[in-house]
Amino acid sequence: MSPLLSIVLPVHGVERFLPRCLDSLGLGSTPGPGLPAAPPDTPGSPDEVEIIAVDDLSPDGCGAILDEYAARNPGLRVLHLRRNQGLGGARTAGLAEARGRYVWFVDSDDWLPDGTLAAVTAELRREEAGPVPADVLLTDFDHSYPDGSSEPNPWRHLLTGSPLVEGCTAAEHPALLQTVMAVWNKIFRREFLEGLEVSFGRGFYEDISVTYPALLAAGRLRYLDRSCYNYRRGRPGAITSTASPKHADVFAQYDAIFAFLSRRGLTNQRLVFDRTVKQALTVYDTPGLVPAELRREFFAQISAHFARHRPAGYSFPAGLRGVQYRLASMGSRRAYDELRRTGRLPRTLRRRARAVAPAVRRGVRSGARFTAYNAFRQLPLDEHLAVYAAYWHRGYACNPAAIYEKARELAPEVRGVWVAETAAHAAKLPDGVPYVIVNTPGYLRAMATAKYFVNNVNFPHTMAKRPGTVHLQTQHGTPLKSMGMDLKDRPAAADGMDFDRLREAVGRWDYLVSPNPHTSEHFSRAFPGRYQLLETGYPRNDRLALAGAAESAAVRERLGLAAGQRTVLFAPTHREGRGGYVPLLDVRDLAERLGSGYTLLVRTHYFHTGGAGDLTAGEGAAAIVDVSDHPAVEDLYLAADVLVTDYSSMMFDYAVLDRPVVIFAPDWTEYRRARGVYFDLMASPPGAVATDLDQLAEALLAEDPAAAARAAFRERFCPWDDGGAAERVVRQIFPVHGGAAVPPPAASPRAASPAEA
Template sequence: MSPLLSIVLPVHGVERFLPQCLDSLRAETCHPGEVEIIAVDDLSPDGCGALLDRHAADDDRMRVLHLTENQGLGGARTAGLAEARGRYVWFVDSDDWLPDGALDAVLAELRREDASAQPVDVLLTDFTHVYQDGTTEPNPWRHLLATGPLLTGCTAEQQPALLRSVMAVWNKVLRRAFLQDLGVSFGRGHYEDISVTYPALLAAGRLRYLDRPCYAYRRGRPGAITSTASAKHADAFAQYDAIFAFLDGRPDPLRGLVFDRTVRQALTVYDTPGLVPEELRGAFFARIADHIARHRPPGHHVPRGAHGIAYRLAALGARRSYDELRRTRALPQAARRTTAAVAPALRRAVRGGARSTVYGVLRRLPLDENLAVYAAYWHRGYACNPAAIYEKARELAPQIRGVWVVETRAQAAALPAGVPYVLLNSPAYLRVTATAKYFVNNVNFPHTLAKRPGTVHLQTQHGTPLKSMGMDLREFPVAADGMDFDRLREAVGRWDYLVSPNPHTSEHFGRAFPGRYELLETGYPRNDRLANATAEECAAVREALGLPAGQRVVLYAPTHREARGGYLPLLDLPELARRLGPGHTLLVRTHYFHGGGPGELATAADAARIVDVSDHPVVEDLYLAADALLTDYSSVMFDFAVLDRPVVVFAPDWDEYRSVRGVYFDLLAEPPGAVAADPAAVARALLAGDPEPALRAHFRERFCPWDDGGAAERVVRRVFPTGAPAPAPTDRVLTA
């Protein structure tokens, strides 16, 4: 009978580490013939070959292959796999080792799987990083793996976050027949295993994670590829080609995620000092551009943030701009701008030296006590709490001149008539930001904008937090990807006031944004419009949006998911439209990070109409037009609750979202309405009309107590000179 497990051990130049590795391959519960060890002496220049022969003489499980030509890790693994007879195969690196009891634990899992109706194709194990000084680090990706689906068995499509974990082969035990049927092979040179691990994870009918450290991975040893300068780092591109050759012709929904991961890895190699030799960096960057051009999937959405801007620069082959942005640390700042304006923003950033000098001179001018600078959503336009405060300040403090910062002329043209503006980084922008007394924003102004003594910075934020925010993200590395916490502390240090929409937010803001600002417990100014809305205004908005009379309108507004990248239609919208029927209109608004919505989706005559409203500039219009809200974990639910209309929560991946992003309360225990996990349940809840009014009442009591229509006035009277004290919030919502 064939062995249950074959351990393939490639060996080259590791005489110092090999004894520990070989000693660790013993098991207390191993049955005779259950394990075979195939050690491949890859023409090792030291004493490894003789050491293997001596060990094999005392261990009848081991066979030694002595290669006559050095093949590298990939070739040695391929040679060992050809000799393997086990039903499962584990590729162990000979400079690492298995902790005590690890092999016993893996064998126990494989016995169960081997006897099951659907044996696992890939068993992933937990692992530990071990450094030269003896210190250890737990698996930094464990939070992506130790979840319900992977602990019991699932596919990569059901747990796509696993593709953001380490792609090495050494913590993955593979069913040998499955691996051989894939038709893939290890590559030559560096990063040789990703051409096997990506296809294996994507094609596996069943994956499982063993939540026990079963592998000790040695980090930072001399000669390791992660710390050695070499032209062979460019070998990664051949492995990428192999991965996408495997995916060609396969309708794999995770292709975009794989593409993002490969680009990110290539840029990380380029960014890491000491890996790509200086004389080869230009050619390496050009290879990244070529990789993007050849393998970017159709319809792929560039991620928002620093990585999205890096993709655009790399795709253009704009190495000098990329390097300058990295050097000046402008990339994280630029990442908070819309993707539509990335190219001009980058050109301006590269020319930033002269602006800095001009700005420094202008800051010596006296402060203008009656000038306020407004911005929202990284200079996207007139919106949110800053817009509501601007309008109320014109009424209550007319002596304060408000000027808006926008990034493009198109955004300037979209401003309401008569609203003054400056273009970002223009001479006029430098002057107003150097001399204004007041600054109002729902995100942070650029760090290059210094806070002068005597200025007042009002931070409004832009949503009630369900998900972890600010400094709390230090515990959630995937969600915090690219976040500069030192820069965040610096930004919070400039705040004089922070607006809170409700007591829940006040409780968490102090920890998420530690600072010496005054917390304004006023409610959100942007929600005044919702609290004061009349039936006539709602009807006018619906008419302006072209919504027919008599239609029941549902607004679908999903949030961003860090673990999944850009917009992914987790909800089958045409199927939902069919179930709702022609009496409904479905407005679809994707998160602004995604740079676009689902586009036009055709539906049958007997189905609801689907309208993409992702680019509609004023989300409050959509709230007023909607009879019901369908969302997942977006903060829109807290604003929409002010209208006291039905809310349905679509939560098919709550456990994953909570694990990756972190949350401040259990939404499923305290939802604003019905909770559903599939289109049928969503449709039933929406067709029920108002299925959970008691849940909504409790939700409004907790999250909307200050939404009485007077939040903007309270903020303006506290921050600006108006000659009148700020009124206290009423209990309008609680008594409605």
């Protein structure tokens, strides 16, 4: 009986990487896939998996390595080619020798994660046992980098949860064509593949002449939501980073793809054409790929591709992308390059651009900003300028505000300027705080010349940090929920997060502030980078640590809270997938349970707009006040006798005050499953836990629920909140002359409650 799976392994010039690849296929020194010790029909036995390695006249020691492995592994066969065939030719030679019912083309510088062969063969057996076996099984994968780091498949959100999980065609899930078109994460039913009458091309991009036809013609595609492949990126010699005339090989592969579509009468030509044009222009635009002396010819081939394969009735995309496509179709390379460089079209062409004028105008505006920004970047760095921002330029808040105030005191020669999204946001800044508005000349100059960046989120990726600039990332909360790269396996929570862009942003950080040991542990993994971790405590919590009874009383007076009222701050967090503010608690019902001796302050998450809705309380009920727009959440902490939250990081900040916290968690199991968490909040809460209205009202009416739990929580999460965090950060980042150094983080003091005040 033929094997279930044939693995075809083309090998050329990968001596450093080959042993790891072979070992991951179970060909190491211990019994595993392919060894005689494996019984028949066991995943990886010779009866189930065969491995065909093709030595493509490798110039190094790969041939000897393969022979050594084959001598002790009957499941491995080695073909030694007498002349170099290239990656496509080697795969073709291996496919001709394959006997498996399915075939998988694995690159010999990559490797499979542990347990992959067993998982894949089990999935293939299930497919064969079903009524309609998959023609192609797609697998998930990870990108791996030379520094040992990795990142998940950036297109995973287009696959997981899609019809591909159960099985469908490409026509039923066209988003498939936006994912990687490489061959290595696709396992083909061999009879189907051979029946397509397609072949791997020669030179670069050799596999797309197989993958496109296979995906478009398959009667059934399946996606296995498991990382089954580690694709090595960034190694020398990879085509994605190599300047070569062979990048023009892509056009021969396009011709083969469209010839197949015509033979089969397939109707996906618009989608395929758009994808090929996008790829060709990406190759042209990427610095260092197409040699300078060949760029004119390469662009002419893009224009010829338009002439040969533009589908009938094709209309250009909207916006600036459509302008670029039009220029490529006309062969207007100078105009295309000018538009890419400056955002402007040459004057002679602008007269003919009325049909695309709106998109051109948008391009001009963005291009003019880009040109101005690059011009400002030619100026010397301003050693005495720091740019501050918080919450996507929405206001003056959080750790950056605390650092700004302490820097004005300790490093007054460093001028601070705040970034505001709009004039309306700028109007809310405190009096006397300098600011610039996004995309104005002042903003572009500040971002291009500042010595220091301070933000609690990331600046736009277009504002690239210059050599010599110091970027301080503060973040904005102790994490309960999964963050950053830890979301790579949680697409619903990641909500389309671009992990490539995130890694790029983290690579710009020089310092990251940590509020406590718990955060240090998890942020180091969630945001992998070479920055220095500042274990200082959160600057924004200094005010809470140092607050006295008089400040709490003054805040309550400013908020108009009556003396003697017990004040409850209700502040739920954002939940992915629920849209706007969808409370799981009827605060009006709670107000009636608490009675007139209470005041409820309701604060929605800053992702939500429009406040908390109708909060009219009945007669005899607690007063309800919507404080969603109050600019300083620290005011609300100081005013409140007790905090009610669910999974918000506010619980960690409020714990600095050593006041009661009640966790309202009616959906903990669902939230934990969907978002992922770093610890079991139900096992280690900061206070009482309620899952329904009755329990919540009972906890709030009690004198001081769960004081012991709060003490343990403070010891774990507030050890550095001693009032000196901002000074520790400023002395680390800015030039501070004189004065005694602030001591290391100490135990957090206890602040007086409003009742005590």
